[in-house]
Amino acid sequence: MNDLLMPVLWAALGLIVLLFMQRWIHAHLHGVSLLLVGRPEWAVIVYAVVLFPGVLLHEASHWLAATFLGVRTGGVSLLPRRQPDGSLQLGYVEYYKGPRVGPIRESLIGAAPLVSGTAAILLIGYHVFSVTSLADAIRTGDVTILTEAMVQLLAVPNFLVWLYLLFAISNAMLPSRSDRHAWPAFLAIVAVFTAVIAFLAQGTSLFGSLARPVSVLFGYLGTAFSIAIAVNLVCIGVIALAEWILGRIRGASVVYGRGAKEEPTT
Secondary structure, three states: OHHHHHHHHHHHHHHHHHHHHHHHHHHHHHHHHHHHHOOHHHHHHHHHHHOHHHHHHHHHHHHHHHHHOOOOEEEEEOOOEEOOOOOEEOOEEEEOOOOOOHHHHHHHHHHHHHHHHHHHHHHHHHHOOOHHHHHHHHHHOOHHHHHHHHHHHHOOOOHHHHHHHHHHHHOOOOOOOOOOOOHHHHHHHHHHHHHHHHHHHOOOHHHHHHHHHHHHHHHHHHHHHHHHHHHHHHHHHHHHHHHHHHHHHHOOOOOOOOOOOOEOOO
């Protein structure tokens, strides 16, 4: 049971941390853009351009999922626009949410960017940055080995480009409010189905057979979220420093209200 529970808790905790990080990053990245260019309409453009690779992947994932599931799509936009509630929408994909779509297909469309974003982070993490080697070095506790692993990490070709892509993807892959619209009904269905299967399989070999792939799935999610958190920690420091420097140069600061929020995608 612990083998199943720990990956689930790891992924859940990582997701919560990422949600708070994303909210801070979107607000302060927009603030840095405003301090940099000095005009709100230009600041929105700078802010949107920085996150564009992640937004592109997000909206493409929505469109592909809807098309694959047989849901008719409408307009697609990758241009930022201000919403009536004051939030900023960086892109959207319109699809027709008729009664025949149902909560399962709607939830899968809404979750598609999280799936594609997780896959992209894992691919970059494993095949570009070799995070497995870095994790092994950390586990040894040997400073020399860890230093060598960090030097190898920084020596990766186009290191800053890959780091930027991880940042943009990590901060555009989480579901927006509209993406989560059908999640309560979907999660209720999944919870009931899971409870029935677990009850019927308890005490049999089937339970272990089902638990292992679930554990692996959440393990990958936890790994991807951990990579995203590590990248965001570095970028938060850079954004905070840039905001402080630009504020000193301009003799101004950005005030963030409690209700201020940025909506990264559809």
